[in-house]
Amino acid sequence: MTTIAKDSAAFFSYTLKDDEGNVIDQSPEGQPLAYLHGHGNIIPGLEKQLEGKSAGETLVATVTPEEAYGEYQEQAVQQVPRENFQGVDNIEVGMQFQSEAGGQTMLVTVTEVTDEMVTVDANHPLAGKTLHFDVEITEVRAATEDEISHGHIHGVGGVQH
Numbered sequence: 001m002t003t004i005a006k007d008s009a010a011f012f013s014y015t016l017k018d019d020e021g022n023v024i025d026q027s028p029e030g031q032p033l034a035y036l037h038g039h040g041n042i043i044p045g046l047e048k049q050l051e052g053k054s055a056g057e058t059l060v061a062t063v064t065p066e067e068a069y070g071e072y073q074e075q076a077v078q079q080v081p082r083e084n085f086q087g088v089d090n091i092e093v094g095m096q097f098q099s100e101a102g103g104q105t106m107l108v109t110v111t112e113v114t115d116e117m118v119t120v121d122a123n124h125p126l127a128g129k130t131l132h133f134d135v136e137i138t139e140v141r142a143a144t145e146d147e148i149s150h151g152h153i154h155g156v157g158g159v160q161h
Contacts, residue, residue, distance in 0.1 A: 002055070002140045003052050003054050004037050004050050004052060004053050004137070006037060006038030007036070007037065007148050008038075008142065009034065009035075009139075009140070009141045009143040009147060010037050010137065011032040011140070012033055012135050012136060013026075013032045013033070013136045013138060014033065014136075015027075017133075018129055018130075018131070018132070019129070024126070024131075032139070034155075035152075036147055036151060036153050039151050039152070041151070043063060043067065043069070045068055046061055046063055046067075046131075046133060046135075048067070050135070053137050054137065055138060055140050058134070058136045058137070060135070061132075061133040062131070062133075063130065063131045063133065064130055065127065065128050065129060065130065068129070068130075068131050069126045070124070070127050070128075071128050072128030073122075073123055073127070076121060076123045077111070077120070077121045077123070078122075079117045079119050079120075080117065080119075081117060081118075082114075082118050085097075091110060091118055092110065093110055093111060094109065094110060095109070096108065096109050097120070099120070106122050107122070109121050
């Protein structure tokens, strides 16, 4: 039986919950997530817990912020003058924008809007949260040479080229 190891193509269905048991995300029914194990395609804490598992296995994986999206960083929250959002007439809480800083592009989420200022948060929405995954592994196979060289799975559940 094939187990999940480096360069495995792994497919799993999941439900992601927060500490209170609220569902944050889940794979669509009958559409497992496909990833190439050992290539950083999923959060490190989940990847570690899937290592050595086989198709048909289920597990509950608890992943701390350090092994998921990191701790919440207060300095990633900034107030920006509203005039910096030229061409956007209606700025609302929850909107996301790409921002360039120090040569890096990052996604920021609007958290507050006043007449003069817009507060944006560059933290990942799940930063600082412990994540609880209910996982069912549906398939494990050796990845193809193409998949390994591209760094991701091809075909159903993976990247379509």
